[in-house]
Amino acid sequence: MRRAALLLALVVLLAACGGALATDELQGVVVDPPQPKPSFTLTDTSGDPYDFALATEGKAALLYFGYLNCPDICPVHLAQIAEVFDQVPDVARNTEVVFVSVDPQRDTPDAIREYLDKFDSSFVGLTGTLEELKAAQEAAGVPLAQYVGDGEDYTVDHAGWVIAFAPDGLNHAIYPFGVRQSAWLNDLQIIATQ
């Protein structure tokens, strides 16, 4: 009987251990030494030029290269960030999420805007010519997007991680696919104060 009660207590305890606990340390993949913010200019969804370094100066920024037809990684990354933003509105106000579409052939500015609005209307969407996008990816130090397949249904192999810049202008950590909201919640609050 006592054994059964202990077993039940143990199971309750295990059941309670859900996500990671909050810490003072970054739970993303730490970049050591921190890297400087890249400099590139693309076009936002209003058609205006967007200088990434200038527009995000003094703020935290999350930079991500993706595309609208991405079946899994892109929408989950954006949903995760948007859902965490709902919990920390102060951090969200001072953090710029910049989504760079690496599929200029299909992703028009209007389509990018409509897509991002499904997650958070404050997210910035950028596009450009293939040459401009190549320059932006090289500046950010991510692998260049590769276009796989023919016709309209091609897919795009792209960097699947979010690059986080603190207000100090440095990239302190990156966030590959699979990062939990508990980690985002922890890290966004740390990054916002660095």
Add this chain to the structure above:
Amino acid sequence: MISFWCTALTRPWTWEWIAYPGIWLATILPIVAYLVSVRRYPAKVDWGKAAQFIGGWLVFWAASDWPLGTLGAGYMASAHMAQFLLYTLLAAPLILLGTPEWMANRITKRLRIRNAVVWLGNSLVGSALLYNVILLATHAPGSVQALRTSQFGSFFMDAAWMIAGFILWMPIVAPIKEARTRSAAARMIYLFVAASIVSVIPASFLTFTNIPIYGIYELAPRVTSFTAVEDQQLAGIIMKIATIPIIWSTIAVIWFRWTAQEVRTA
């Protein structure tokens, strides 16, 4: 697409039908075996019981197959919870109610589990503990992550839930008379404690935690406009509220039968 059993998929949800022959087999085989057995048995077929038995397996099928099974395996915590409740609160008791005593005796003797079944049906503490251990163990984030990502693991989890349902209802509606708890008061208290008390713990975690507990659902492409946390809260609410009508209506039935019997005796 065809797959033996539901498992978490790493692609966005679509309404494209998926065939799960393993689930069809698991539903059809017991029904066919039941119908063949009752037709061969010398006594008259009780079609009311047969309807309960078949109904129970149809609930099992609806909870396991596409779309609910697919959603519960890898997309939505709320679907996962709906599956659990369908298995344990509807499918399992219906199957027990629909099983004739001679058939239950034959099956339990052949599987050499008759003594265990009789013990479970009479040991209310044992049944309540075992049911709740399975409930908590199969809802722990680590278990969900480990089991739902493979077809075998997913099958194991569904089977564990069905077994949990049989254990929960054994003292109330066991087909073997000796396995049924006689005292109506004990049955009512048992049902309330076993099915309503411990489940409040995971239900509360799900409802009141502001971060998603289950990575498998958190990192799945969203199916509805619900966020991962909202979906999880819905799962918690389903767990808390959906048990109420079934548990309390059963308690009411036991109560009224008990009082009617007392009146007759008096």
